[in-house]
Amino acid sequence: MTDRTTTGANPGRAEAVLSRLQLLVTRKLDGLLQGDYLGLLPGAGTEAGESREYRPGDDVRRMDWPVTARTTVPHVRRTVADRELETWLAVDLSASLDFGTGRWLKRDLVIAASAAIAHLTARGGNRIGAVIGSGGHRPGAGTPDVLRLPARPGRKEAQGLLRTIAGMEIQPGRTDLGGLIDALNRPPRRRGMAVVISDFLAPPEQWGWPVRKLGVRHDVLAIEVVDPRELELPDVGVLPVVDPETGELHEVQTADPRLRQRYAAAAAAQRAAIAHALRAAGAAHLRLRTDSDWLLDMVRFVAAQRHARTRGTTR
Numbered sequence: 001m002t003d004r005t006t007t008g009a010n011p012g013r014a015e016a017v018l019s020r021l022q023l024l025v026t027r028k029l030d031g032l033l034q035g036d037y038l039g040l041l042p043g044a045g046t047e048a049g050e051s052r053e054y055r056p057g058d059d060v061r062r063m064d065w066p067v068t069a070r071t072t073v074p075h076v077r078r079t080v081a082d083r084e085l086e087t088w089l090a091v092d093l094s095a096s097l098d099f100g101t102g103r104w105l106k107r108d109l110v111i112a113a114s115a116a117i118a119h120l121t122a123r124g125g126n127r128i129g130a131v132i133g134s135g136g137h138r139p140g141a142g143t144p145d146v147l148r149l150p151a152r153p154g155r156k157e158a159q160g161l162l163r164t165i166a167g168m169e170i171q172p173g174r175t176d177l178g179g180l181i182d183a184l185n186r187p188p189r190r191r192g193m194a195v196v197i198s199d200f201l202a203p204p205e206q207w208g209w210p211v212r213k214l215g216v217r218h219d220v221l222a223i224e225v226v227d228p229r230e231l232e233l234p235d236v237g238v239l240p241v242v243d244p245e246t247g248e249l250h251e252v253q254t255a256d257p258r259l260r261q262r263y264a265a266a267a268a269a270q271r272a273a274i275a276h277a278l279r280a281a282g283a284a285h286l287r288l289r290t291d292s293d294w295l296l297d298m299v300r301f302v303a304a305q306r307h308a309r310t311r312g313t314t315r
Contacts, residue, residue: 024295088194092198094174094198096201112294121193131183133179134171176206196223197223222286225288227289227290
């Protein structure tokens with residue numbers, strides 16, 4: 001992937017980025033699917049398996065009450081992973097994603113994460129679909145249309161989905177993230193995997209409950225895309241800052257250490273609130289930064305998830 005690439009503005013560049021992503025993902029992520037599970041997250045499946053003793057962190061919805069009553073020791077019912085997985089992406093392409101001061105734009109990481117998930121799920125008859133929001137939502141203007149790409153099997157269909165995501169033109173304003181996530185709840189689908197990719201800058205009150213509802217039926221993965229300048233300000237004197245969602249220009253005096261401290265504290269509190277809301281909703285949480293190796297972060301995340309499942313704990 002080329003640095004700081006705005007892929008949506010150039011279809012040819014988008015195709016080149018996707019081709020390179022495919023090579024990177026194939027080389028580094030192949031092999032993670034060796035074993036019993038076919039998805040990025042090792043889904044629990046629906047076919048009943050053997051029982052084992054309850055361990056702290058196990059899903060109480062899988063309690064095996066007959067065995068528990070017979071042995072007087074809490075047991076949970078293991079399940080066999082489904083052999084066919086349906087994955088849905090909720091892709092937030094708000095105007096705030098067209099920003100980046102690291103190796104990539106946040107938008108590029110959204111496309112990269114989508115490509116990795118598509119690669120890890122679009123095999124063996126697995127299906128992948130998406131709902132995409134590209135900004136355009138302003139208070140009082142109503143909820144904009146959400147582009148829905150039906151879940152289909154096959155690598156060719158997955159590549160077509162990725163091309164659509166990469167070619168989307170971002171509109172001014174912010175996507176209604178809660179409404180976008182709710183689009184995955186309608187109509188109800190069989191149990192599968194749901195992945196929400198966003199910077200989650202909208203207040204958690206707007207999207208926390210939709211994520212919680214999504215987690216009742218599906219395994220949910222939230223991928224948070226972050227730029228280092230959203231966490232702290234550099235000391236560079238007067239810094240002109242443009243709000244990508246409103247176009248407003250602000251000048252910030254970054255030489256003031258107290259201002260930088262207040263900014264860092266507010267940013268830390270914001271990210272902590274995001275993490276808390278996702279944890280409360282039961283979603284797995286992966287944070288990708290524009291200044292780090294996103295593939296390495298994803299590999300470590302998948303390895304940690306599988307290790308936790310092996311030990312019988314939840315994420």
